[in-house]
Amino acid sequence: MVHFMISTKARYALRVMIDLAQNQENNYVPLKEIAKRQEISEKYLETILKLLVKGGLLTGLRGKGGGYRLTRLPQDYTVREIIELTEGPLAPVACLLPDASPCCRKDNCLSLPLWENYHALITDFFNRITLLDVIHGNYPS
Amino acid sequence: MVHFMISTKARYALRVMIDLAQNQENNYVPLKEIAKRQEISEKYLETILKLLVKGGLLTGLRGKGGGYRLTRLPQDYTVREIIELTEGPLAPVACLLPDASPCCRKDNCLSLPLWENYHALITDFFNRITLLDVIHGNYPS
DNA sequence: TATATACCTATTGACATGGTAGGTAATTAG
DNA sequence: CTAATTACCTACCATGTCAATAGGTATATA
Numbered sequence A, B: 001m002v003h004f005m006i007s008t009k010a011r012y013a014l015r016v017m018i019d020l021a022q023n024q025e026n027n028y029v030p031l032k033e034i035a036k037r038q039e040i041s042e043k044y045l046e047t048i049l050k051l052l053v054k055g056g057l058l059t060g061l062r063g064k065g066g067g068y069r070l071t072r073l074p075q076d077y078t079v080r081e082i083i084e085l086t087e088g089p090l091a092p093v094a095c096l097l098p099d100a101s102p103c104c105r106k107d108n109c110l111s112l113p114l115w116e117n118y119h120a121l122i123t124d125f126f127n128r129i130t131l132l133d134v135i136h137g138n139y140p141s
Numbered sequence C: 001t002a003t004a005t006a007c008c009t010a011t012t013g014a015c016a017t018g019g020t021a022g023g024t025a026a027t028t029a030g
Numbered sequence D: 001c002t003a004a005t006t007a008c009c010t011a012c013c014a015t016g017t018c019a020a021t022a023g024g025t026a027t028a029t030a
Helices: A008-023 A031-038 A042-054 A079-087 A112-128 A131-136 B008-023 B031-038 B042-054 B079-087 B112-128 B131-136
Strands: A058-061 A067-070 B058-061 B067-070
Touching: A008 A031, A008 A042, A008 A067, A008 A079, A008 A131, A031 A042, A031 A067, A042 A058, A042 A067, A042 A079, A079 A112, A079 A131, A112 B112, B008 B031, B008 B042, B008 B067, B008 B079, B008 B131, B031 B042, B031 B067, B042 B058, B042 B067, B042 B079, B079 B112, B079 B131
Parallel strands: none
Antiparallel strands: A058 A067, B058 B067
16 A cells, blocks of 8 residues: 555564564474464465575474474574565665666765665664564664 | 665655755746656656645646746755655554554554554654755765 | 375466556736 | 646556465475
């Protein structure tokens, strides 16, 4: 609806990460369990978990007793990487994308510094906050 | 392409506001001139200018010698209102939209505080910066 | 061997974005 | 009064992304 919204992919991904941090103990947690707890369709959740595994944030194990689990400790994930993995780069304008080709207007573009500052602000924000911070509700004051 | 991108509507709107601040002197500036300087299609620019007039950020005058001009001084516009007018609220999740109906998960939603903090951060950022700041390249250090 | 699980490919409907087309109303210059 | 200029209005369209679904395959364990 509105363009400043975080996609469900990124939001669900974060919820999944939280869910695993809280429920994995020493076991693999099957998709079905996560889906039930989080009230997310199993099929849709699959596509999200696939991304997280592919990006190395989770490990998947097939077969009976299989499921998913974190590859690191909660304090070693940043919110930024979870979001960027599922939703793409945080760049607010094409000129600031990782692979951006130089813009011809660049030198006399008065807006660019605004987007650069904004970009730096949100990147830094999401970079500083770890998964553990989210679970404990720790935010910079 | 990627979901963190500011829409062209908001970006063009900002460029138009800058353009007018720099070129209006005491006259009304016709759409055609702005479109030419900014290299934006006239037809598309129309839809953006309509929004800005409707929102009270610009005045339009018809007929020969007509065009558009700012309704206030550049230092009296915030970037936030320009963006929100053209792109909608800055809320990153539905729960934080102005007219949001209460979410049943709200009380045990660990993510919500994250989005609230993020929302406050960017709202404050865009709120503090005026059109004049953009023109002069003044940003908080 | 049966069951549980992750993993893979493809498809769909809905919607927003970015942009276009053509016409109407108002104002001024001559 | 007429012609030119300009904003304003309604409608349309093509593309792409999002959110979600469907059905099948590979792998591990009990």
